[in-house]
Amino acid sequence: MDMKELIKFDVRGNDLNGRIPDSIDQLLNLQYFRVLIGNKFESPLPAEISNLTKLEYLLVSDLNGGGFEFPDFSKMNSLKYLTLRKCLLTGPIPDTIWKLNTLYYLDLSFNRLFGEIPKDVSSRLPEYIFLRGNELNGTIPAWIMNSTRHIDVSENLFTNNVTEIKNSNSSNLNLFSCLKSDEMATHWEQVGYSCSKKEHLLDHLYINCGGESMPINGTNYEGDLTSNGSSTFFMSSSSSWGFSSMGTYLLSRPWIDTYIINNTCIAGVDDGPLYSTARVSPISLKYYGFCLRNDKYTVKLHFAELVSNDYKAPYIKKSGRVFDVDIQGKNVLENYNIEQKAEGVNKAWTEEIKNVIVNNSKLEIHLYWSGKGSSEVPTDHYGPLISAISVYPSIESGMSPPKMAAISLSALLLLIVLIVYFWKMEDKSHEGVVELYPGGFYNFRKLKAAAKNFKDKLGEGGFGTFYEATLGNGTVVAVEKVSATKDIIRAFREKDSTISLMEHPNLVKLIGCIAEKNQLLLVYEDIGRNSLQNALFGSNRSKLDWATRRNICLGIAEGLAFLHECKQKIVHGNIKPTSIFLDEHRNAKISDFGFSRLHDQGKSRLEGTVVYMAPEYAKYDLLTTKADAYNFGVLVLIVVSGMKEKISMSSSGVDTEYLPDVAAREKHREGHFMNLVDRSMSNTVDWEQADTMLELAMLCLDQYPDQRPTMTQVVKVLKEELELKDLKERLKQLTSGRYRPEPYGEISTAEDTTWHTKSATTSRGGVTDTQISASPSTSRSV
Structure with missing residues (x-):
């Protein structure tokens, strides 16, 4: 067969990987192109795909690799169904997308798209528009707010009036968490999804997904009967939980547009009624708990692969449903198949996930279909399905509160006795x-x-x-x-x-x-076996693409911001690749916090950490949060450049073979700043992000601590919640008019700590320095 005559090409739901070849444009008669759904292909899409002018279906999802911008779709005038979901797309949505008059279905969800949506669109609009989970900004145009189409613009950064969002009552318009948060409020709190009083907080959550309220074994499960689901956010009557659903049954029979499934024939369980209904979503289903006390919880997900009673044929005894589950943004179930776990259809099965951490009273459970498994008969309603959710504290007891209090007090007294005893033992031996x-x-x-x-x-x-x-x-x-x-x-x-x-x-x-x-x-x-040092420079070093390196830097910044803003206001003081570990998903984890400052007492300032030390710490032993910002700046340069710092000692002092900040300033001065970027990942680099990160690193490396950003500001820039130019202007306004006789002569930090010079001098390491001390009201944090 001549491949040029091929009309339909569909290999979805496999584990195919690598790049889709550029020669795809030779399939000039191709109309149905679903090759990337449910596979592991790498970005970017070949630009040659824009030559397939007869294409009607282009369905792509879950690409790996680095970010890339939209291909040119201006010539694809036959396109009816376009999915580029979770494809690492970046940049604005091209105007050509809104000019495709044949387009019926548009899914660009879970990408990195930013920019505004056009306020006026003259062409015929798609019936389904899914833009969830991007970074789109500006205002949501009136044609969306007043539309009767199925539109999901949740989880973005728009700037509409909060009242306007709250007053929207379209059942097919999902606006949940769509607004850019201000300095004080989260996305959720800004539109009223919060518990303002501590006494309203709960320590449990029980939902009967797709079913009525009912008592099960003494526990009342709240009902969940909303029939909508294509682009819907639903808030429970108690305001303690809600769900956000997105998708339509594009790959199944189009008249099957149901989001609740029923079947009373559940075998072998006492709580069968709980499993007789389920909520299903073609793509994405997120359940939220809004009012939980901050604690560790056990989350139970109740499943049963329901087969409709309407089907009697023998072949309807199998399913093929496969989906993923994330809790608090961490994957807990991958390629999950209910039928295999329960060993059959219409059988109950429960997954238990322990020690789920809830902060800020918020819990998020995300069920997501990446394209694997069956999407047609006998499944009918493909995508994630769940029958019920149970959430309760990880440590439970059947004892009464007085007994628990008595036991807790006894245990506390025993612990105190043991601590005192062994503390004395330490002094004796x-x-x-x-x-x-x-x-x-x-x-x-x-x-x-x-x-x-x-x-x-x-x-x-x-x-x-x-x-x-x-x-x-x-x-x-x-x-x-x-x-x-x-x-x-x-x-x-x-x-x-x-x-x-x-x-x-x-x-x-x-x-x-x-x-x-x-x-x-x-x-x-358990930290695994991979430090950032080993990942970058070890004998078994990993090939870290741009997205991974950026995520590592963001994770480090978020960890430091948390330490700086916590009640104890901990300053790390020694952030470097050996103190960062990467988990199995290559997320950064900071070690040694709270110990760095103690360990450095009495040690030489050149003992292996001088590269990362802020000048005021190396010279004057002043450790504030801005020293961590300096550390972070050096670390960013190392992660982005892939170059290892080197220091050799000579009789004249420190002989620098490679100091990241020195190299960066030199290249910045010469106009070759972007040459710092590691060329081994050049195919995956988002150059706009790289430029922002390097400029941000240079801000962190400012010689004056008060000219450096706080780590909270760094996080906002990396998350694109704060423009870099706006940050520079804030720092400029903060420090304008201050007199500085020399660096470190007057140092103010985010905690309003001020350090003043004294006239006396001291000698440290052969260098005469001005002594610096804190004002009486200042407290220093370790």
């Missing part, structure tokens, strides 16, 4: 301090045995070596072995209880510490 960990009591010797005598090395951290250990209950942890003085160990132990309570997706969770003699063991959650 060096046999170690026993600490309470998950899995039992551990001392130095027992933890050393759990770490197999420190043989299973994970990597080098910022201050010591990490080893893997397995506790008695099977919990895998990471143990950092650090050499430290007894005074430093004692000082760290005073902070241990505070630091160990801190949790953030970009911080390595510190469980606690054990000390013996001058040896400190820091016990962390």
Whole structure:
């Protein structure tokens, strides 16, 4: 067969990868092109695809790699169905898209699109327009607000009036979380989806998806009977939960436009009525909890692969439904098949996910169809399906509150006695301090045995070596072995209880510490085996594309912003590639926070960290949040350039073979700034983002601390919630008119800490410096 005569090309739902070939434009008669749905192809789409002028269906989703801009679709006048979902598209939506008069269905959701939607569109508009999960800005035009079409513009950054959004009552228009948040409010809070009073917060959530309210085993499940689902946001009557649904059954029979499925024939469970209904969505279904207390929760997802009673034929005994589930943005179920788990259709199955962290009272459960599995008979309603949701605290007890209080008090008293006892034991001998960990009591010797005598090395951290250990209950942890003085160990132990309570997706969770003699063991959650240092420069280094490197920098920035804004206002002081670890999804996790400043006491300023040190810290021992901003700037240059810092010592001082900030300033001055970008990832780089990141890094490297941005401002720029030029103007206004006799003569930070010079001088490392001290009202955070 001559491939040029091919009309339909469909290999969706496989694991095909690599680039789609440029020679695709030879298929000039192609009308149906679904090749990329449910596969693992790499971006970008070949530009030659625009030559397929007879194409009616172009369905592409879930590309890997780096961002790219729209192909030219100006000649594709036959196009009726266009899906470019989760394809890493960036830039504005081209005007040519709005001029395709034949277009009936448009799905550009979950990309990185920005810019405004045209206020006037003269051509015939698509019946379905899905733009969810982008960064579109400006105002939502009137033709959308007044439309009767199915339109989803949720999760964007528009600037419409809040009242206008609230007053919209179209059942087919999804505006949830569509507004750019201000300095104080989140996207959700800005349109009223929040619990303003603490007494309204709940510690549970029970939803009967697609069904009526009903009691099950003494628990009342709230009803969820809304029939809409193509582009819908629904808020429960209690305002404690809602759902956002998007999609239509494009690949199935078009008259099947139902978002609730019923079947009373559920086998083998006492709570069968809970599984007799389900909510289904062709693409994306997100359930939100709005009023949960901040805590760790167990989330139970109740499933049953329902087959309609209307079908009696034998072949309707199988399904083929496959979808993914994310909770709080983290994937927990991939390529999930209910029928396989439950071993049949119309059978109940429950997935339990423990220790889900809820911050700011918000919970998000996202069920998403990437294109895998069946999309036609017998499935009919393809896409994610769920029967019920149960959410409750991870630690539950059947005891009464008085008994629980009594036991808690007894345990607290026992713990205090043990701490006092072992603290005294530490002063008398060096046999170690026993600490309470998950899995039992551990001392130095027992933890050393759990770490197999420190043989299973994970990597080098910022201050010591990490080893893997397995506790008695099977919990895998990471143990950092650090050499430290007894005074430093004692000082760290005073902070241990505070630091160990801190949790953030970009911080390595510190469980606690054990000390013996001058040896400190820091016990962390399981961190894997990949530090940023190893990923960039190790013998088994990974090939990090642009999107991954940018995400790593964003994660580090968010972690630092959290440390700076928390109640304890922790300053890290030593951010560098060895103190950053990457999880299995290559998300950044910061280690050693709260310990850096203590460990540096009494040590040479040139001991391996001078490259990252802010000048005021290296010269004057002044550690503020702006020193972390300087660290971050250096780290960004290393991540973007892929060049490792090198320092060699000579009798005359520090001989710099490569200092990232020096190299960056030189290239910036010469007009070759973008030459810093690692060429190994040139095919994936978003050059506009790269330019912003490098300019942001240079702001962080300013010699004056008060000219550097806060890490919160850095996060906003990286998330494109704050323009870089606006940030520069803010910093300029903040510091305008200030007198600076020399750098560090007057230093103000985000916490309004002011440092003043004294006339006396001191010698440190052979260099005479002006002494600097804090005003009496200033507090310094570690």
